[in-house]
Amino acid sequence: MAEYVSIAQAREMSGLRVVLPPAPGPWAESLKGILHVKKIPYVRALHEVGTPSLELQQWTAQTSSPVMAWNDERPRTVWNDQLYLAERIAPLPQLLPPDIEERALMFGMANELMGETGLVWSLRVLAIRRGQTNLKLNEKARAMVDFLAAKYQHGVPGEAERASLRASRIILMFGERLQRQRQDGSHFLIGNELSALDIYWAASAAMIQPLPPELCDMPRWLRTTYTANDPRVVEAVRPELLEHRDFIYRQYLQLPLDF
Numbered sequence: 263m264a265e266y267v268s269i270a271q272a273r274e275m276s277g278l279r280v281v282l283p284p285a286p287g288p289w290a291e292s293l294k295g296i297l298h299v300k301k302i303p304y305v306r307a308l309h310e311v312g313t314p315s316l317e318l319q320q321w322t323a324q325t326s327s328p329v330m331a332w333n334d335e336r337p338r339t340v341w342n343d344q345l346y347l348a349e350r351i352a353p354l355p356q357l358l359p360p361d362i363e364e365r366a367l368m369f370g371m372a373n374e375l376m377g378e379t380g381l382v383w384s385l386r387v388l389a390i391r392r393g394q395t396n397l398k399l400n401e402k403a404r405a406m407v408d409f410l411a412a413k414y415q416h417g418v419p420g421e422a423e424r425a426s427l428r429a430s431r432i433i434l435m436f437g438e439r440l441q442r443q444r445q446d447g448s449h450f451l452i453g454n455e456l457s458a459l460d461i462y463w464a465a466s467a468a469m470i471q472p473l474p475p476e477l478c479d480m481p482r483w484l485r486t487t488y489t490a491n492d493p494r495v496v497e498a499v500r501p502e503l504l505e506h507r508d509f510i511y512r513q514y515l516q517l518p519l520d521f
């Protein structure tokens with residue numbers, strides 16, 4: 263396990279502290295990827311998902327992770343604010359396309375992955391449904407799944423069906439974009455350079471098919487819960503999309519994952 267301080271300790275420190283779960287959550291892995299590419303050092307603070315933390319609540323006025331805290335500035339709790347802060351701390355390599363239209367496209371597409379009702383949100387709805395129907399979960403895992411289901415209102419009737427439609431539509435859009443980019447001779451989702459979107463895609467794909475155990479050592483129940491089996495979602499995933507995830511991890515990100 264990676265080294266973590268407590269949230270209370272992190273609050274007292276300066277420099278960059280990042281509150282993270284001890285699991286490969288897509289929001290957390292995206293932020294770790296961005297910090298890795300930019301070589302920004304940070305201290306990790308542990309967030310046990312499923313146990314609402316009073317300390318995190320008092321510090322950040324919310325209880326999810328990742329959170330990025332830079333010196334005594336307001337903590338950043340949302341992915342796009344976190345990207346801007348990382349760009350400010352280490353402007354190079356730039357992960358925001360310099361061209362304004364490409365940048366607008368990048369944020370629109372990234373929101374389809376990371377935003378509320380986006381891909382990761384929707385795959386979490388489906389993962390929670392899988393978790394709740396998996397009789398093999400231990401007590402702690404079941405409590406976490408039930409906690410997330412309640413917090414994000416994932417039990418609302420019809421939500422799994424809507425999530426499956428949303429997720430598959432987004433995956434299809436990424437597949438089409440990747441194909442066009444490849445035809446234009448690019449290895450990346452936007453333009454001809456690595457952008458944050460490639461990192462968001464790579465991390466989000468964990469909730470379609472996690473990296474193999476030797477690269478991502480996660481408990482078996484979590485791997486089963488993360489692995490997409492919704493027929494519409496599975497059908498939407500072209501092999502190129504997982505190849506792109508593997509390319510981004512191999513070339514730019516830290517392997518094996520550590521959390």
Ligand SMILES: N[C@@H](CCC(=O)N[C@@H](CS)C(=O)NCC(=O)O)C(=O)O
Nearest residue numbers: 289311312325326327328339340341
């Ligand atoms: N606030 C993040 C989303 C992060 C998020 O949803 N985190 C979840 C991952 S399951 C979490 O920590 N939930 C547990 C909790 O809120 O206690 C963003 O929009 O960028």
